[in-house]
């Protein structure tokens with residue numbers, strides 16, 4: 001079963017392709033990292049895949065009716081300020097809306113999904129706090145929890161670990177990797193190549209709108225690719241404690 005299929009997806013801005021002919025299939029059980037320099041087109045690709053932007057080519061998600069799409073994919077956008085002064089729990093419960101009959105209250109299964117998301121993101125101590133009073137990183141974790149509560153087969157997250165402290169970055173990536181091991185899939189854009197190398201089963205490397213590498217981290221984060229696309233040298237080693245990746249120096 002394919003959770004996402006993109007075929008020759010292309011987005012133009014001012015007659016220039018900023019996503020250029022991307023073809024990808026994502027299957028259950030994948031934790032996919034979307035990597036690339038600033039401006040490479042990561043956000044644009046995710047938004048076009050979701051049908052939030054007009055694009056040429058095909059996206060299986062964009063082709064779905066909105067109500068079905070909300071049960072097929074959860075989306076955590078890059079802008080993560082929470083606007084409403086309601087409780088953390090209430091924000092996370094919004095993730096259940098796609099599953100509720102119109103106007104219905106939360107049922108036991110919905111409450112269980114909210115509780116599980118709160119536990120996953122270690123938000124129990126703040127579940128009754130006003131969401132707008134939380135720090136930026138805490139708000140980001142609440143929005144990840146809202147996406148988890150949606151219990152979709154696929155989760156798309158745009159830079160979800162940016163601004164999180166190291167422990168919460170690792171914990172969040174472990175949650176995503178765990179979802180993949182349980183048969184769901186995650187596509188996460190990120191700049192932290194070390195976390196991408198450690199936790200993702202597959203990396204998509206985007207450069208000026210084009211998909212230039214697609215495969216397991218060891219095949220994508222080669223010295224050549226990293227130098228060509230990011231302009232840096234890097235240290236990569238498979239150790240008994242897992243992959244260690246560290247960008248080192250500028251190549252130019």
Ligand SMILES: Nc1ncnc2c1ncn2[C@@H]1O[C@H](COP(=O)(O)OP(=O)(O)OP(=O)(O)O)[C@@H](O)[C@H]1O
Nearest residue numbers: 013014018036037038039040041042043044045191
């Ligand atoms: N609405 C728009 N109009 C014109 N150009 C745009 C628009 N949106 C994005 N772009 C351009 O498209 C390119 C890709 O942007 P995008 O935000 O997708 O990159 P990104 O890889 O997510 O970058 P970052 O890592 O900095 O978040 C950039 O050069 C950006 O300036």
